[in-house]
Amino acid sequence: MSHSEKAAIFNKDEAKVNWHDKALWFVREKRDTSAHKVKGWEELRNLASGIKANVLSNLDNYLIEFEANAQKNGIKVHWASNAEEHNKIVHKILAKHKAKKVVKSKSMLTEECHLNPYLENEGIEVIDTDLGERIVQLAKEPPSHIVLPAIHKTKEEVDELFQEHLGTTPSNGNPEYLTNEARKHLRDKFLKADAAITGVNFAVAETGGFVVCTNEGNADMGSHLAKVHIACMGIEKIIPKEEHLGVFLRLLARSSTGQPITTYSSHFNKPAEGREMHIVIVDNGRTEQLSREEFRSSLSCIRCGACMNTCPIYRRSGGHSYDATIPGPIGSILSPGMDMKKHSSLPFASTLCGSCSNVCPVKINIHEQLYAWRQVIVKEQKQPIIKKSILKITGAVLARPTLYSFMGKSVRFMLKYAPKFMIYSKLNAWGKARDLPEVKNGNFDQWYKNREKNG
Numbered sequence: 001m002s003h004s005e006k007a008a009i010f011n012k013d014e015a016k017v018n019w020h021d022k023a024l025w026f027v028r029e030k031r032d033t034s035a036h037k038v039k040g041w042e043e044l045r046n047l048a049s050g051i052k053a054n055v056l057s058n059l060d061n062y063l064i065e066f067e068a069n070a071q072k073n074g075i076k077v078h079w080a081s082n083a084e085e086h087n088k089i090v091h092k093i094l095a096k097h098k099a100k101k102v103v104k105s106k107s108m109l110t111e112e113c114h115l116n117p118y119l120e121n122e123g124i125e126v127i128d129t130d131l132g133e134r135i136v137q138l139a140k141e142p143p144s145h146i147v148l149p150a151i152h153k154t155k156e157e158v159d160e161l162f163q164e165h166l167g168t169t170p171s172n173g174n175p176e177y178l179t180n181e182a183r184k185h186l187r188d189k190f191l192k193a194d195a196a197i198t199g200v201n202f203a204v205a206e207t208g209g210f211v212v213c214t215n216e217g218n219a220d221m222g223s224h225l226a227k228v229h230i231a232c233m234g235i236e237k238i239i240p241k242e243e244h245l246g247v248f249l250r251l252l253a254r255s256s257t258g259q260p261i262t263t264y265s266s267h268f269n270k271p272a273e274g275r276e277m278h279i280v281i282v283d284n285g286r287t288e289q290l291s292r293e294e295f296r297s298s299l300s301c302i303r304c305g306a307c308m309n310t311c312p313i314y315r316r317s318g319g320h321s322y323d324a325t326i327p328g329p330i331g332s333i334l335s336p337g338m339d340m341k342k343h344s345s346l347p348f349a350s351t352l353c354g355s356c357s358n359v360c361p362v363k364i365n366i367h368e369q370l371y372a373w374r375q376v377i378v379k380e381q382k383q384p385i386i387k388k389s390i391l392k393i394t395g396a397v398l399a400r401p402t403l404y405s406f407m408g409k410s411v412r413f414m415l416k417y418a419p420k421f422m423i424y425s426k427l428n429a430w431g432k433a434r435d436l437p438e439v440k441n442g443n444f445d446q447w448y449k450n451r452e453k454n455g
């Protein structure tokens, strides 16, 4: 299904759409308040954008530097060219340690690689420990947002889910009660885990260490209790120096949820005595995106989610309508690079208003890249004949002022007398949620001429 078809499903529940829209706009407003409190916010964004551009131009060197330093610290480094290799590597490490129970803190990369089903197939229990992630895991759904994975679920729905899976008593969606129950349930999983898997927010080439940001402390809890810690990162997560963390950590939390800093910014540098620490560095299509000059900067993304919170399409269509690991504006640039056929509708799921680019902490020109993808897709893919013909005719009309003026007159006349069902019917998707403005008698050209005539 295309994005619009999936969005139509989400849009059936009008109350939920309104609530989803408001909830995300609230987060966007918090981001604005928080960002405006930082003097030199724009300088920080420029700096972050420059650092990332430097990283992408020298990625090979920084990755090798990171590997050497991480190994010096006693971390085992693995390389995976695709999702399958990544999953096999993680499984091999777990199998070596006879690990049967794994706790995982939020990692979009492992979602992208479909690690959970892979490990479950191998008889390993994987528990997502971020509360939102655990909610969607229990619901057998993918996350709908990269920072707020269960934002599409109401607290009443979570209440029902917990009753079914955790045996809680009905609480009418009491968030405090539900959070406490989740905490008890997860604590037990943490204590019994054989291994912990985390994502990586920033990997520092200079030190060979890495930083994981969470609000719940679940990455620390998992990795400190289990004997084996496996951190999975995309090749683009590198930053050159430790001092650059000061730029990114300030931008990340503020852009994400409006917090001045993430509650836990955990630095991992080497394994504790008697423990093992592994890093799996994954490509999975990233070098290909790197080679596309127009879309290269999309790899600068620090996964703050701000472009989703501000996007009028995302807020009203929900994350699942994108059918991609990363939804929203940035996902609509990254996903066609992975599978153009499957995700060809995504770059069109945008008003191109540019709000995403305005809030992006690393200044990715998101809306311009969405527009660029549209051009690539139109060139490389078959378009529906009706769409192609309409665009051809429109192009011909717009190129001829006399014809344009004549068509304008005809359409204005027709709209005045055309039966309503021609516009507001099931056959015309345009009219489903739109009202035509009142039809005026003349066009701008006539109005302008009259104005000149009358002084």
Ligand code: SF4
Pocket (backbone or CB within 6 Å): 255, 300, 301, 302, 303, 304, 305, 306, 307, 308, 330, 356, 359, 360, 361, 362, 363, 364, 366
């Ligand atoms: S593209 Fe920019 S705004 Fe969107 S998630 Fe990435 S860093 Fe945040």
